[in-house]
Amino acid sequence: MSVVNHGGGAPAGSAGPGGQDRWKTPFAGDAEAPVGENERMITGGWRIVRPVVDTKACTNCLICWIYCPDACIVRFEEYVDVNYKYCKGCGICTRVCPVLCITDVPELDFAD
Amino acid sequence: MGKKALLTGVVAVAHAVKMADVDVIASYPIRPYTGVMSELARMIADGELDAEMIRAEGEHSQLSIAYGASAAGARTFVGSSGVGVTYAYEVYSPISGARLPVQMMIADRTLDPPGDFGSEHTDALCCRDQGWLMGWAETPQEALDMCLVYYRAGEDPQVSLPQYACQDGYFVSHITGEVAIPDPAQVREFLPPFRPVRVLDPAKPIAVGPQIEPSMGPPLQYQRYLAMQESRRVLTEAYEEFAGIFGRRYAPLVEAFLADDAEVLLVTSGAHTATARNVVQKLRGLGEKIGLLKLRSIRPFPDRELAAACDGAKVVGVLDNDAAFGISGGGGVLYTEVCTALQGGGLGDRELLGFVAGLGGEVISREEFYWMAQVMLDRARRGPVAASGKRESGGDAGLMARENWKKTFWLPFDMEAGEGAA
């Protein structure tokens, strides 16, 4: 958590009881805008099933990309893949894929 | 140099808003504050002021517009009265929580019922704990000056809090008084352009007001608490600098009148102070050791300053122009505040009385202030009330009776009923 402390705010970085981080609260609770991803809310652990793209079969039509609510379809030159750090496993990409190149696979089938 | 004019409180504030070069104004009509907005609309129509004036559809939206505009970096002005003030209640804490130094002028009006439009401080005092600076102006001059001082203090990065600049409706808002209108150059010297601590700007994106986790709650509220504490110093410095630039010196938090050797002190705020001061002065002429303390600031509440000023007084009376039903002590808001402020200073040696008066916009007459003074002087003559510790250990029946003496009074009823004697 970044510290933005304007005067009247909590003492910046100063130790509250126990000298804990909880005193380092941004000014008025403002949140910094994220860059690229919001690491304060990693949602990959939400998945029950994992969408797996057969990248060879993918036609790069971008339908799954446009519909992903979590911006987790990653575009490459000739195919797409999935950002598993944030993918919640909703299954929309699998559902909308016109060439059926995405498969929902149980998360526990994977070691990682 | 500036010039002098006879102005009402609302027009005096409009001049201050103009000289503060306010950017966004949001209006909604309700008497008696409404004249400030017609005056500002005229100034815009006549090319005297360049500002966006949004005719909002209610007070709630007035404050919402102010919230957005201030977050986008604009110096912002709104106002209201009575139930208009309470209608906007939802938005007060978001504004102070986002640390946006919006200024709201309140020309007091009774909350319904009674469905009249007389002045009563209840409307503003309902909002006293929302994280806004709050204080009362006694005259149009004070109203103008308070507007400038409040922008200056509220926008100070050490404070970053909104401000309720209050004045008694009709009394201050509508009666003309002589006002020294400052020179714009003086105002520019005193009040620098608004430099917000952060702005909604695509070039520097942030999120204002996100949801938090509970552990962020204590420090976030603590920030606001510290800012309010800090505002005592900032206000004091602002009034000091104000005196240097404009030549008008104000006691920043508590204004004492004939208080130095007073055995009896009346605490007031707002317009009726003028009448109270008149009565106190006459009684001094008769040899009574009575004085007056006017609270210029209610938030922050000047407890230390008040306690210091009350040191040595046998009886402290508190005028409340507000209805607070069921409140501790049976007086008004200020009575409970003063009791808390003075508790550390040997409360047992000093009697604290509360007087609720002038409700519904009724004039607080000289007769009423005179009676309040007589009640206080009578108590002072009877000597100090023993501390409750003594009572418990001593078991003195007389002392117990004294502790049960009536402490709070509603005027004119208790006056007419012959209450007041110990």
Added chain:
Amino acid sequence: MTEATLAEIRSFRRVPLEELYVPGHRTCAGCGPAMIYRLVLKASGRNTILVGPTGCMYVANTSYGCSPWEVPWIHAQITNGGGVGAGIEAAYQVLLRKKKRTGEFPNIIVMAGDGGAADIGLQSLSAAMYRDHDFLYICYDNEAYANTGIQVSPTTPWGAWTTFTPAGPEVPMGHKIWPKDLARMIAAGHPDVKYVATASLAFPLDLLNKVRRGLNTRGAAFVHIQAPCPKGWVFPANMTVDVAKAAVETGMWLLYEISARKHRVTYQPKQRKPVQEYLSMMGRFDHLVPEHIARIQSWADLRCREAGFAPAGSLEQLE
């Protein structure tokens, strides 16, 4: 104020790659409103300020003091999205005019749910539309107070089950009031509003372009977007697009725009499907009996006629 006009987007490949609504937010898996949020920011670009009245898209997105937006965002109360948007707009107008700041006038977008737009915040919305502030107000309509646990809102369909309108022996249809038609209210009653449209997440290019047209309009614009809610409507998270599409194909959600006071149907199904196909996709309509469904069918038929849909079958004849 000179501003670049946002161009029409004609294919998925032309949709901006840049993500301004980044991965990492606490919205449901399969969330319709989140999908809409992402598309809206692809349409508007970086020069945007968002106003987020209380609702799912405030609470879920900013949970625990974080933000998933690369553009500035500010919370508004559920009551006052219109007012807060108006204040930001007024500030930018005057600060640029008085040269207190430099740069471009931003796209100001209020993203309100149906409760914040059609119910408790309607006054604030109406007043802002009436005053013609230069901003875009979007209602993402998930047809209930979803954040608080699915309570009825003024856009909840007749016959829907919500926690405040459960179906039971005494009230077999559940909710028994027909929904407010917010887009038509805004269009009919606010003469200075120059652009009003409805959109569906199942038609993303249409949605993107309607958002852009709203932003390109000088003055107030309003876009009403149906936002299927897998939690509240009770359907599997992977079905969000299917449900949205079915709403359009059955005439339960109509796509049109009103620009310069001209009403234009922007999409009409060639052969409108029975509403039963849409209703049966969702648990919130499970309790309905055939006579209820017939009533909903009549309602949909009426609305399609009012919206200027060509009679069933006539489209083929025209082509």
Added chain:
Amino acid sequence: MSGGDRGVAWAFPRELFEEKGLRQVTVWTRGVVLIKEARDVVTALAGAAAREGKQSQAWENYVDLPDRINVPVKAYARISDRPIESRYIYENEAPDIVVVVEESLVKGNPILDGLRPGGTLVVNTRRRPEEIARFLTPGSGLGLLAVVDAAGIATTEKTLSGQEGASDASGIGGGWAAPLSGAVVRACGLVGLPSLEAVVKAPEAARIGYERTILLELA
């Protein structure tokens, strides 16, 4: 909590609060159509007094407002050589001067209530003062009755500007208020005529009003 057996012994020493040199002006008018004229009279008199270095205040009675067409309403001014102590005693309790903007108000309205003994009444009318006197309460202590045909000297102005404590963008004293204020000056010398002429839009009308005022000594 109970009070004592008896109240505090007290009697209000009214004489202690006499404000020597304070002059109170109460103006009666009719709502909406003639309210500006009443407001202008008190504003002009207070403004003229301020020019002379005096303390002054001017205001409308909020209990009478918002005004409705023809309803009797009041406006007030206070002028003093010394700081005004009764600034927030809202109504004039004992006017020295009563001004009636529209003549029919003398009938059936308590215009002379509280009048200070020997006080002055100024009425805008073409009638003779004796004719007006017929409608006045006997024993009111009125010392001087002044009449002026303000309507014959100026025409009324109508504006919504200046309501609710705002300033009046149409200016002060362009209508009946100028000759009426002139009559006040003539009747009791509250302020000097040059000061009045300096603050009104129609100084000529103020002077003519001053000159054409007819005085009737009573009491």
